[in-house]
Amino acid sequence: MRAESRSGLLLSAPYTAFLLLFALFPIGFSVVLVLLKWDLVTPPSFAGLDNLQHLVADARFWQAIVNTFVFLAIHLPLQVIVALALAWSLNRPLLLRSFWRAAFFLPVVISGAAVTILWSALYATDVGLINGVLARLDLGPVPWLTDPAIAMPAIAVMATWKNVGFYVVIYLAGLQNVPQSCHEAIELEGATGWQSFRHVTLPLLKPQTLLVVTLSTINGFQLFIEPYVLTGGGPLRRTLSVVLYMYRNAFSYQKMGYAATLGLALALVIAVVLVLQRRVIGSAEES
Amino acid sequence: MRRAVFYVVLGLAAVAFLYPFLWMAATTFKSPAEVGGLSLIPDQPTLENYRLMWARAPFGRALINSLFVATTITVSVLVFGSAAAYALARLRFPGRGILNTVTVAVLLVPAQLTLIPTYTLIVELGWIDSYAALIAPYVFNAMAILILRQFFLQVPRSLMDSARLDGMGELRILFTVFWPLAKAPLATVGILTFMGAWNEVLWPLLVVRDEQLMTLPQLLTVFSLGGGAGPRQLAPKLAAAMVLVVPVVAAYTFLQRYFIESMASTGIKG
Numbered sequence: 001m002r003a004e005s006r007s008g009l010l011l012s013a014p015y016t017a018f019l020l021l022f023a024l025f026p027i028g029f030s031v032v033l034v035l036l037k038w039d040l041v042t043p044p045s046f047a048g049l050d051n052l053q054h055l056v057a058d059a060r061f062w063q064a065i066v067n068t069f070v071f072l073a074i075h076l077p078l079q080v081i082v083a084l085a086l087a088w089s090l091n092r093p094l095l096l097r098s099f100w101r102a103a104f105f106l107p108v109v110i111s112g113a114a115v116t117i118l119w120s121a122l123y124a125t126d127v128g129l130i131n132g133v134l135a136r137l138d139l140g141p142v143p144w145l146t147d148p149a150i151a152m153p154a155i156a157v158m159a160t161w162k163n164v165g166f167y168v169v170i171y172l173a174g175l176q177n178v179p180q181s182c183h184e185a186i187e188l189e190g191a192t193g194w195q196s197f198r199h200v201t202l203p204l205l206k207p208q209t210l211l212v213v214t215l216s217t218i219n220g221f222q223l224f225i226e227p228y229v230l231t232g233g234g235p236l237r238r239t240l241s242v243v244l245y246m247y248r249n250a251f252s253y254q255k256m257g258y259a260a261t262l263g264l265a266l267a268l269v270i271a272v273v274l275v276l277q278r279r280v281i282g283s284a285e286e287s
Numbered sequence: 288m289r290r291a292v293f294y295v296v297l298g299l300a301a302v303a304f305l306y307p308f309l310w311m312a313a314t315t316f317k318s319p320a321e322v323g324g325l326s327l328i329p330d331q332p333t334l335e336n337y338r339l340m341w342a343r344a345p346f347g348r349a350l351i352n353s354l355f356v357a358t359t360i361t362v363s364v365l366v367f368g369s370a371a372a373y374a375l376a377r378l379r380f381p382g383r384g385i386l387n388t389v390t391v392a393v394l395l396v397p398a399q400l401t402l403i404p405t406y407t408l409i410v411e412l413g414w415i416d417s418y419a420a421l422i423a424p425y426v427f428n429a430m431a432i433l434i435l436r437q438f439f440l441q442v443p444r445s446l447m448d449s450a451r452l453d454g455m456g457e458l459r460i461l462f463t464v465f466w467p468l469a470k471a472p473l474a475t476v477g478i479l480t481f482m483g484a485w486n487e488v489l490w491p492l493l494v495v496r497d498e499q500l501m502t503l504p505q506l507l508t509v510f511s512l513g514g515g516a517g518p519r520q521l522a523p524k525l526a527a528a529m530v531l532v533v534p535v536v537a538a539y540t541f542l543q544r545y546f547i548e549s550m551a552s553t554g555i556k557g
Contacts, residue, residue, distance in 0.1 A: 007456075029407070033404060086300065102543045104300070106539065109482060110532055113531065114504070166551070222399070247489065247493070
């Protein structure tokens with residue numbers, strides 16, 4: 001028994017050290033940083049509640065939160081609808097079934113940095129692929145990334161394209177658990193295909209929908225490389241994301257205390273939004 | 288008839304996902320005059336864009352950096368991670384309960400919360416501009432440990448007992464008895480870890496400023512932010528993106544089933 005204890009401690013010791021250094025210490029220190037003013041060059045000084053007061057009054061932070069909600073308002077419904085439609089199309093005997101699935105999944109495995117560069121070329125006003133296609137249809141060039149009203153929706157569409165294949169696979173797994181007999185029973189009652197989808201399939205897919213919404217929301221709050229590369233947060237700060245603002249506070253402005261405060265605030269916002277979503281999707285079943 | 292329409296619609300959807308990649312590949316071989324055209328076949332194919340991006344930034348070095356960092360992290364997560372998972376699953380030792388609880392709790396903490404404190408830690412350790420900064424915070428992964436632990440719990444007790452009777456030590460039991468049985472979860476963890484490390488960009492942007500130490504996604508980002516967005520700059524940027532995309536697409540083509548299943552089974556994206 002003593003030998004087992006010893007090997008257990010020995011084998012888990014590196015992991016324990018890792019958790020202390022890179023998980024528990026950062027979590028604890030994030031709260032300490034909120035109370036500090038620190039540029040990493042001169043020693044940190046105690047700042048009391050300055051960072052929190054600044055946060056509450058900081059127009060850029062609130063703009064970034066609003067931007068994220070604009071993003072989510074487009075991204076979430078689009079993600080769910082496109083993923084459901086594609087999964088539903090694939091959930092039948094098909095020629096080249098694994099080819100279709102692999103095609104939709106391809107952008108998921110590509111680095112976000114590469115996808116963002118690719119989309120900067122697709123969205124380019126003069127030489128972009130999308131405006132090139134529009135020109136063929138005699139439609140004028142759209143300033144996708146330079147119009148304040150269009151830039152964030154454009155990023156939301158891009159993020160949907162990047163991630164939807166992942167959610168297709170999740171919905172496909174869910175669809176395969178819907179028994180065929182359920183559809184047959186309701187169709188015997190005279191229900192149309194749509195009614196059967198709406199009243200049988202959709203409610204049964206609720207766990208998957210909750211997962212899709214939760215993961216997409218977390219992704220939305222992590223938006224960074226897309227605005228960083230495509231717009232730099234502009235035009236008129238309409239694509240500034242919280243993580244991009246946090247990165248700038250840490251890296252460009254050397255404000256560690258405030259950057260950590262932004263991180264803590266973001267974590268709280270994510271927690272609240274996820275709880276609310278769970279409530280809303282949970283109660284949609286009862287009605 | 289309905290079936291034909293269905294395939295046409297599905298085909299159009301697939302085009303929306305594949306055509307941009309093909310167009311990107313084609314554009315990298317086009318001359319500035321042709322960039323922006325919809326055609327997939329350049330009139331006068333040129334390697335000029337590749338020559339330009341290769342000359343302007345150390346992409347070869349970045350490729351090596353990325354391979355080194357992602358491989359080291361993956362090996363560490365598999366070897367040291369399974370040692371920890373094995374201990375947590377099969378050995379009784381003081382503190383095991385706490386360690387299991389903390390492993391689950393850590394997964395609930397958003398990465399944004401720990402990003403800045405971890406960054407200040409790296410600065411204080413003097414690790415800015417070092418491989419250590421890129422690797423150390425990723426050498427273990429709580430999700431990987433949970434996946435492996437879950438699997439190790441299912442290995443029959445009798446296998447362990449007979450291995451012990453043969454006088455095997457714990458490490459030998461782990462690597463000669465458990466590992467051969469755990470190929471599927473090890474592959475899942477390996478793919479997810481490698482992809483995550485290969486694609487990571489925010490962390491390198493924080494801790495590395497020296498071009499010679501940059502990873503591919505980072506150098507690509509830095510490279511694409513310099514210069515304008517005209518046709519002359521666009522094609523070299525896309526050529527640089529190809530360095531990042533081509534190895535992944537090649538691996539994906541052969542292993543797509545594993546990629547898709549490992550990501551879907553755990554609910555994590557790379």
